[in-house]
Amino acid sequence: MDRDRTRDGCHHSHSGQKQEINALSTCEAEYIAMSEATKDLLWLSGLCKELEWKHSVPLLLVDNQGAIALTAKPGKHSKSKHIDNKRHMVRRNVELKLLTTQHIGTEDMVADIMTKALGAVKFARFRRAMQVLPVLSEDSDATTSTTSSEAAASSTMDEAAAS
Structure with a gap:
């Protein structure tokens, strides 16, 4: 290769x-x-x-x-x-x-993560869709697996799914 x-x-x-x-x-x-x-x-x-x-x-x-x-x-x-x-x-x-x-649809185009400036919620959703894990900073707690933007994205998607 x-x-x-x-x-x-x-x-x-x-x-x-x-x-x-x-x-x-x-x-x-x-x-x-x-x-x-x-x-x-x-x-x-x-x-x-x-x-x-x-x-x-x-x-x-x-x-x-x-x-x-x-x-x-x-x-x-x-x-x-x-x-x-x-x-x-x-x-x-x-x-x-x-x-x-x-x-x-444009709203579901995961490739946009590479070419466009996205809001935190959309960025977190696309990152999860690509199965990329968040990078933990040195001063963050290693046991925390989600960031605040991921949590917001998750709750937003859960609300949308419920309606």
């Missing part, structure tokens, strides 16, 4: 660079991001196959319905003619059933 893509023996996929082109719409920007994510998903799928690990078809969660529509319809669209052909690999892989896409 590439050393730049592993940490503590676990593979991670994260690209913290600017896009090389300027998108004309949010749909195009999301479609370009889907193209980059598709490359990573296919690489991970190939790794699983090489290691003989059984895995399901990768699922790409997207919060832009326009970008998902571009993957579902073959051919050029009036609003997407300018998108470079290399970006349409998402569409080809969906057609070949090597990848599936699914819409997820």
